Amino acid sequence: MIDQKKESYAKGLIYALFCYCLWGVFPIYWKMLKDVPAEQILAHRVIWSLLFLVGIILLIKNKSFLIYIKNKKIVVTLVATSLLIAVNWGVYIYAVNQNHIIEASLGYYINPIMSILLGVLFMKERLTRPQIIALVFALAGVIWSTVHLGFVPWISLILALSFSLYGLLRKRINLESLPGLLIETIILAPIALWYLLYVDHQHTGVFLHHSFQTDFLLILGGPVTAIPLFLFGMAATRIPLSSIGFIQYLSPTISLLIGLFVYKESFSTNYLISFCLVWIGLATYLYSVYRGYRENKRG
Numbered sequence: 001m002i003d004q005k006k007e008s009y010a011k012g013l014i015y016a017l018f019c020y021c022l023w024g025v026f027p028i029y030w031k032m033l034k035d036v037p038a039e040q041i042l043a044h045r046v047i048w049s050l051l052f053l054v055g056i057i058l059l060i061k062n063k064s065f066l067i068y069i070k071n072k073k074i075v076v077t078l079v080a081t082s083l084l085i086a087v088n089w090g091v092y093i094y095a096v097n098q099n100h101i102i103e104a105s106l107g108y109y110i111n112p113i114m115s116i117l118l119g120v121l122f123m124k125e126r127l128t129r130p131q132i133i134a135l136v137f138a139l140a141g142v143i144w145s146t147v148h149l150g151f152v153p154w155i156s157l158i159l160a161l162s163f164s165l166y167g168l169l170r171k172r173i174n175l176e177s178l179p180g181l182l183i184e185t186i187i188l189a190p191i192a193l194w195y196l197l198y199v200d201h202q203h204t205g206v207f208l209h210h211s212f213q214t215d216f217l218l219i220l221g222g223p224v225t226a227i228p229l230f231l232f233g234m235a236a237t238r239i240p241l242s243s244i245g246f247i248q249y250l251s252p253t254i255s256l257l258i259g260l261f262v263y264k265e266s267f268s269t270n271y272l273i274s275f276c277l278v279w280i281g282l283a284t285y286l287y288s289v290y291r292g293y294r295e296n297k298r299g
Contacts, residue, residue, distance in 0.1 A: 012238025016247045019231035022224075024254025027104075029224060030096040031263070033217055036206045038094040040199060041218070043192035044207065045089060048222030050185035056226060057182055065179035075183070077173050081166050082184035088162040095155045101259030102267060106141075107159030108252035109278050112245070113138040113285065114164040122168060130288035137281030145274040153274075177233045181226070245289060249282075 033041050057065065068074045095104040113134050119125040127135070145153050170180065199205040207218055235244060259265040 008238045012235045013243070013247075015231045016235035016239060016244055017250070019228045019235060020247055020250040021254065022228045022231070023251040025258065026092075026224075027096045027101045027255055027258050028262070029217070030093050033214065034097045035210070036214060036218070038090060038097060039195070040206055041093050041221070042086065042090045043195045044218040045093075045221040045225055046086070046185055046188045046192040047196070048219050049225040050182070050189050050222075052222030052226050053178060053182040053185060056178065056230065062176070062179055064176050065182050068175060068179060068183055074173050074175070077169050078180065078183050079187055081169050081180075082187040084162045084166040084169070085184060086188055088159060088166065091155060091158050091162070095159070099263065099265055100155050101255055101263060102265050102271070103153055103155045104159060105252040105256040105259065106153060106275060106278065107156035108163075108255075109249070109275070109282055110138055110142075110156055110160040111163050112248075113278075113281055114160040115167060116285070118164050118168050128288060130284045134281035134285035137277050137284070141274045141277035141281070144277060145271065148270040149268070149274070177229050177236075178226070181229060246286065 030041070068078070092104055095101065116125075116127070116131050117135060120127055142153060142157070145151075196205060196207065200207070200209075207215055232244075260267055
C-alpha cells in the first residue's frame with residue numbers, strides 16, 4: 001500500500017511538472033503565430049479546443065458534462081467562466097506577440113495574491129498576517145511599476161484578475177476540469193465561429209490563406225490547450241494541492257526566462273524592483289502555506 005502511494009505521488013509529481021513546463025513554454029508557441037492577429041488566434045483556439053475536447057471526452061467515455069448542462073446554476077456560472085477564460089487567453093496571446101512576456105509572467109506571480117483578496121471580498125475569509133504582508137508587497141510592486149516605469153501594468157493585472165476570478169467561480173461549482181472546459185468552449189464556439197467566418201468574408205482571415213505551417217499551428221492550438229489541463233487533472237488527484245501550489249510558479253519563471261534570454265525583452269532596474277516586491281510577498285505567503293501544511297500533517 002505504501003509503495004502504491006509512493007508510485008502514485010511520483011506519477012502525480014511528473015504530471016504536474018510536465019504540465020507547468022508546457023504552460024511555461026507557451027510563449028514560444030504563440031510567438032510562432034505572431035503574424036496572426038491575437039483575436040483570430042483566440043477564436044481558433046476555442047474552435048480547435050472544442051473539437052479536441054470532444055474527441056478526448058468520447059475516448060475516455062466521460063459523461064460528466066451531460067450532468068453539468070442539466071444544472072442551471074452550473075451553466076450560468078460556466079457562461080461567466082467562459083468569458084473570463086476568453087479574456088485571459090486573449091490578453092496572454094496579445095502580450096506574447098506584442099513583446100510583453102515579462103509583464104505577463106508578473107501577472108501569474110500576482111495571481112495567488114489576487115486570489116487571497118478575492119477570498120476576502122467574496123468568501124468572507126479572514127486575512128492572516130502573512131497574507132496581509134503578501135498583499136502589501138504585491139500592491140507595492142504594482143505601485144512601483146506604475147510610478148517608476150510610467151504605466152499601469154494592465155496586462156499583469158488583467159491576467160491575474162481574470163484567472164483568479166475564474167478559479168474562484170470554478171471552485172464554487174467544483175467541476176472536473178475537462179468536462180467543464182468542454183462546456184466553456186461550447187459556449188464560446190458560436191461567437192468564435194461567427195468571427196472567423198466574418199474575417200474570412202472580409203478577406204482578412206489568415207486560416208487557409210497564409211501558409212500550411214500557420215494553419216497547422218492554429219489547429220494545434222486545440223491539443224496545446226487541452227493536454228496541460230488533462231495533465232493537471234491527473235496530478236491533482238495524486239499529490240496534495242499544497243505541492244501543486246509550489247510547482248505552479250515553475251510556469252511564470254520559465255516564461256520570464258524565455259522573455260529575458262530568448263526574446264531579449266527589456267528588464268530595467270525598476271522592473272526588477274517591482275518583481276522583487278511581488279516575490280517577497282509571494283515567498284511570505286508560500287512559507288505560511290508550507291508551515292500550515294506541516295502543522296496539519298503533524299496534527
